[in-house]
Amino acid sequence: MRVALINPKFRLPIDTRTSPHLALAYLGAVSERRGDEVRVYDADVEEQPLTDFLREFRPHLVGITTNTPQVKQAWRTAAVIKQELDIPVVLGGPHVSVVSEELDFESLRQPPVDLVVRGEGEGPWIEISEIVDSYLRDQPEFTVTGLMSPAQDLFRELKSISYKTSDGQLHRNVDGPVIADLDSLPWPAYHLFKMDRYTNLQPATDAIPGERSFSIMTSRGCPYRCTFCSQSIMPIKWRARSPENVIAEWRHLVEDLGALEIGVLDDSANIRRNRLIQLSDDLIANKLNHVPWIFVNGIRANLADLELLTKLKQAGLKRTAFGVETGDEEMIVKIDKHVDHDTIRQAFKNAKAAGIETIGFFIIGLPGDTRETMQKTIRFAIELDPMIANFSMMTPYPGTIVYEQVKRNGRFLVTDWEDYVFFDQKARYEMGDLTAGLMEEMYRNAYRQFYWRPKYVLRAMGRKDFWLKFGRNARLAWRTVMPRKEKTELRRAMEESVQ
């Protein structure tokens, strides 16, 4: 069976084509293992129009990944597919997994969407493929109306999916179990991607060619439930791959694919300290520690002692992020971060003492934030002085606790899913004294106060990669200064490009 996997186009004044989409890389790998012929169409880097791709490949089944700001583009993409081919279209990813807001049904109400996979996708995706494949084999004339016929109801037993029968009825099946043994998954299928079209993990800081930059996930899930984080949509159960399994993939990335950098994408990589010590020992013993790697997402500051970080540095860790979020002592309790500021201070000290570069994630405009608390966040960022401070405008994603808080006590300023992005200088909600004007002012202050410090500028200019990336970063800074016009043009271009 021919299977296409699509990442819908998404353009903002940030680089989203940093690296291949890991979800599609995993789904592609399990489809190939099933024996399917797979193609990935990543609209972020693709030059061939979608219609040409569909006419050339003629897939029997299409899967589209979608987060919240991508979902409308996913529907547009699905509509183009249905104009060309009578084949089932499946959506998956964080947005459609939010059952509390019925966002699975929201997508199924779109005429071209037939099925939705909620949560972890590999299992249900293969089960859907099996059903479509055997239906194809049995039917001389395949139609989606036949496949989705309520009389047969072929998908009624599949867990973790929602679907629409051809009489228009929507169905939501029960959740299935998460993948207990992550070692059972094949490695992400990077050969399905046009690797030379990606930038790299952190294009603002590192000058590494995209085709030599890879991601890896050594664990899935997060046992915490911070109030602002969309991770709450996904399975709570934290699971890790075995060190042997991780090392085998790592070796493949370094030795077979020539990786020059590796991004560890785990949500909470350091939940089990000893696992990381073991992984580091194995990287060193296997002589894989010469390729620098980065914890792209925050690791937990409360589990980042000096001994662990020193060991990770020896194993090749170049840079790590920490989710700091706020500089106010009460706010950090309110957002259920389960860490205090002294612990965060110590984690940054430990990382610096171990010789690891740091990234701090901060949020401007949490519910309950005031001018004073947001200023404390900026001051705390300056005190911690990471190499990169990443300030996000609080964006209440559906399914999160903050979303519920805003629904109850505040007012959303966005009604369009395409605006659910947090590097856009625009406030996404208001609540009590926390007005849009105040949030936007403090967001600008944060970037200005943190980055326009002589100490910071001098340090940045001392880095070779700063000069190698100067042109790109100057362009990006310019776009960020003028977001509205830029964004309108980008959106128009994006809508026109799906054909």
Ligand code: B12
């Ligand atoms: C890496 C990453 C990025 C990279 C993306 C690079 C790339 N091309 O992949 C960058 C830095 C560019 C990025 C940007 C953004 N990101 Co981001 N990102 C992530 C991160 C950390 C990892 C994604 C990943 O690879 N996961 C691993 C895979 C295996 O898991 P997965 O994607 O969930 O896929 C599984 C299931 O969802 C499902 N599935 C997914 N797609 C499909 C499709 C089908 C057909 C099926 C059947 C199943 C299925 O099966 C998969 C395998 O089990 C996640 C957090 C996370 N843990 O997932 C956030 C996350 C996806 N990002 C998020 C957000 C908000 C954004 C931005 C909107 C931020 C912004 N700037 O405003 C942008 C959007 C950019 C874009 N192009 O869409 C949110 C999404 C929340 C939401 N409701 O949509 C997340 C969940 C972070 C969070 N906890 O809040 N991001």
Ligand code: SF4
């Ligand atoms: S912010 Fe980090 S620790 Fe908190 S729920 Fe999200 S992934 Fe987990």
